[in-house]
Amino acid sequence: MIEVIHCLLYLPxxxxxxxxxxxxxxxxxxxxxxxxxxxxxxxxxxGPLDLIDDEDSDVEDGIxxxxxxxxxxxLPGSMANRGRPIARTKxxxxxxxxxxxxxxxxxxxxLYSVDESFIFDPTDLDIDVTPEKVEEALAENQxxxxxxxxxxxxxxxxxxxxxxxxxxxxxxxxxxxxPFKYLQRLIDAFADLLESCPHLEFILLWAQxxxxxxxxxxxxxxxxxxxxxxxxxKSITKLHQDLADTCSSxxxxxxxxxxxxxxx
Numbered sequence: 001m002i003e004v005i006h007c008l009l010y011l012p013x014x015x016x017x018x019x020x021x022x023x024x025x026x027x028x029x030x031x032x033x034x035x036x037x038x039x040x041x042x043x044x045x046x047g048p049l050d051l052i053d054d055e056d057s058d059v060e061d062g063i064x065x066x067x068x069x070x071x072x073x074x075l076p077g078s079m080a081n082r083g084r085p086i087a088r089t090k091x092x093x094x095x096x097x098x099x100x101x102x103x104x105x106x107x108x109x110x111l112y113s114v115d116e117s118f119i120f121d122p123t124d125l126d127i128d129v130t131p132e133k134v135e136e137a138l139a140e141n142q143x144x145x146x147x148x149x150x151x152x153x154x155x156x157x158x159x160x161x162x163x164x165x166x167x168x169x170x171x172x173x174x175x176x177x178x179p180f181k182y183l184q185r186l187i188d189a190f191a192d193l194l195e196s197c198p199h200l201e202f203i204l205l206w207a208q209x210x211x212x213x214x215x216x217x218x219x220x221x222x223x224x225x226x227x228x229x230x231x232x233x234k235s236i237t238k239l240h241q242d243l244a245d246t247c248s249s250x251x252x253x254x255x256x257x258x259x260x261x262x263x264x
Contacts, residue, residue, distance in 0.1 A: 026087050026107035097227050134158050138165050144177045151182040159189050168202065172209045180217055186210065187228040194235035207232060 087106050094101040100113035129152050137146035143166045150158035166174050178186060187210070193203045211218065218225055 025105040175213045184228045191231035191235045
């Protein structure tokens, strides 16, 4: 029978197991256990024909028993190589988001995900969507158009350049004009920038205004946006932890200097 990854639902205080889904790990027919149904001519009442030993025959696997000793195959404790290697799944690990998992199999490492990632959006591309058009829009101070074009191209460097080109007073207006289908890509850019750029207040302003403007949509589609939101939360949490000690020490130092100045 086919070797698959079985997803089982375990019920507390019960031995009941429910098969949720089966994933085929390989289509390599040189491995055993790939086909759902074996060819009827290879099946017998005792099972697959390849797995049945013929004790009455002196010829096994194309090699005569008398010649096996001279070839070194008749040593005590040795076994003949019968059949093909069997397809197996050695280990399964799930991502922290719960939306993807990896399986180590005899056919290699397989990755499964419910999220559809893309490098560019072919449905929105046309002859006018180019990096040159993005640069032209920035030169003409068309910040909203430049950002949308960069999101359609899905070029990381262009997206970040367009983010920094927006004036802080226009952030809210730009956020309200971003199409919903590009929110995940924009949030991913915010999470990456918080880990690498020094303009923390500006990026946090972007994230805050985006949540205010599109909060209802984000809440309704939280399952789809969950990976991007978790990345943003992780970046903000790490940033808070890094700055907490520095801010606290500065606060106590300012209080000390203020009190020392009043006493003198």
